[in-house]
Amino acid sequence: MTIREIAERFANVTDVSDPLFVQFDGDHRIGVQKIIKKTLKRLKEENERQHEFFNxxxxxxxxxxxGIKYVAGVDEVGRGPLAGPVVAGAAILPSDFDLVDVNDSKQLSDEKRRELVPLIQKEAIAYSCIPISSQIIDEINIYEATRVAMKRAVYKLDPQPSHIIVDAMTITNDIPQTRLIKGDAKSxxxxxxxxxxxxxxxxLMDEYAVQYPRYGFEHNAGYGTKQHLLALAKYGPTPIHRKTFSPVLKTIHH
Known part of the structure; x- marks a missing residue:
């Protein structure tokens, strides 16, 4: 067999006990030994990812x-930006959920996250996302706005969960909760x-970027990057800016 043919066969190997390893163990061609080494490394990494996923x-x-069937995970995104809403997501997953790549969203590339969204939506028992506007953030403060978003995201789930796992916060409702620091990396x-x-x-921020093109929302998602702060100083805040956040507040008082 050519090295290319052997490589194609090893590409489909999913277990270290595959008979291919024994079959080609005595093949001393450098290319074949490299393929075996590479496959063993791939299987080890896959095994570790699977183990971490189960954890x-x-x-x-x-x-x-x-006996608690419906457990919802709840998290928020966008507490730190100077513009745009804070968004809470909630998801109830089935016990046979098998998307190993689902991990803390900050550790994943944008491309990977976008690939996972329809797969999560397909496998989840229920899911929801709720934005709370910058106006409400200014009225009640970012912490309370985040709690409101989380509470509404849970309320929108059908079926309703019997238990909630929340990232670093508590939600004001009657459902029992587990509060996890760095929950998105643990659950x-x-x-x-x-x-x-x-x-x-x-x-949402990409849509706002079309509406307000000077601030680079499609690149910064509303966070205070250099480009964003310069535009803010030059053109002032937009209707989606958080007027109570320090850098925005300064431009209003000037």
């Missing part, structure tokens, strides 16, 4: 084990919610 289901599994449900919320918010 991120720890909290959900404990709750399912107690698959929270990670799924964070990915949905992140893409939802990025899409």
């Amino acid at each position: 991120r289901f720890k909290y959900e599994k404990e709750l399912w084990h107690k 698959v449900s929270v990670a799924a919610a964070s990915i949905l919320a992140k893409v939802f918010r990025d899409d």
Whole structure:
């Protein structure tokens, strides 16, 4: 067999006990040995990712084990930007959920997040995303606005969850909650919610970028980048800017 043919066969190997390893172990061609080494490395990495994925289901599994069927992960995106809404996402996942790549949205590329969104939506039992506008953020403060967004995102789920896993906050409702610091890295449900919320918010900011082209919202998502701050100083705030946030507040008083 040619090295290329061998490479094609090893590309489909999913287990270290595959007989191909024994078959080609005695083949001393450098190219073949490289293929074997590369395949073993790939399988090790896949195995580690699978193991980490199962670990991120720890909290959900404990709750399912107690007979709690519907567990919702809840997360928010956009607390820090100077413009645009804060968005909360919520997701109830089934016990056979198998999207290994679902992890803390900050660790994933934009391309990967966008690839995962329709897959999460397809597999989830229920999901929702709720934006809370900059006007409301200015009225009630960002912390309270985030809590309102989370509460509404949970309320929108059908079926309603019997337990909520929340990233770093508590929601004011009667549903029992587990509060996790860095929850999006510890719980698959929270990670799924964070990915949905992140893409939802990025899409909104892309729309605002067309409406207000001077601020670079399609690149900065409303965060205070250099370009954004310069535009803010030059042109002043837009209707979607958070007027109570320090850099924006300064431009209003000038």
